[in-house]
Amino acid sequence: MLTTTEIRWFYSGTLPAEIQDWFNTDALGEHHHPPEEREDVYLHIPECEYLGIKLRQKRLEIKLRKAELDALRFGDNWEGKAEKWVKWSCEDPTAESLIPVDLVKKAPWINVKKVRSQRKYQVSCDTSLISVPVDRAIDRACNVEITQLNIHDNAWWSLAFEAYGEDTNLIDNIKAVASWLLKSYPLFKLQTQDSYAYPKWLAISQPEI
Template identity: 30%
Template structure:
């Protein structure tokens, strides 16, 4: 089981002006984000609830199940990274199959940045195009935070963008880690989020169900 503290925003069409450039180059000392490749995630189509998400990735043997534990578990106040934080748990299973169920095939192009927050300062680790560590001798941290920016398409048509922060590690450390990253990012003058809608993937996907 993987437990994470998350906060996420969606935009229905275009990003706020300057947000993409800020994400890629917030400061001279920042690393360029990893990722940027287009991947398809097939989500179970379910408009009856927004607390459980199930998906698989074509070519992968496992199904990912992600469940909401607490919707207002903590709160961030570092504008524009402000709002209630959700606590989620995730499991994977190779015995579940979704291929015969109604699905939403979402095409995602994601850029990712990784930070360690275990020390007194926030430190960014460089990632490659596969979202792995750029330094082959490094090991993925057991606790830290990521920030992702993702372009979302259905049948090749742009349907939105999302920006999300996620802290991982021990349950007791998650609020501090997410708060530290939010303050670190806010200090580098991000643009305002404008008409962003805060929520989770299950909530956002209901519009297509």
């Protein structure tokens, strides 16, 4: 089980090149995880924004929102809604899927293609930070990710902060990392109305009938 505090933004369309270039620059730290391509399968639960269920590479992941926190503002360009989540993972040790393939092919399971770039920052007690490899285990850290999404043949992109560690430090971790990244961020405002988690995005991105 993992408890995190997160802020996410979602935008329709392709990822702006200037934002991808900014995320790749050495100015954000020496450790930049190469983009990861994968396809996740989400269970869409209408009118339910507090529960996320997905299949990811033969692993079942369940996320439950424990609390909706205050909106956080960083400078003049970023404002988003913080949420506290807890995640459980269950992996099938065999080659069999945890859920039958014929069931996955039926609604309301939704395939989402992703190309995700990640960075990780270790946050000290004085809120100073250093760039570290994404796969390094750290007690107090904040992951930052930019993800290109394709759902129902429609392009979206997302920027997210995910902090973990001592519960009392999670908001401070996000503030420290976001404030530092914002110093070099290109002008594209991230707004609270576009800030939510995957369950809400799945509902918003459904094609009109």
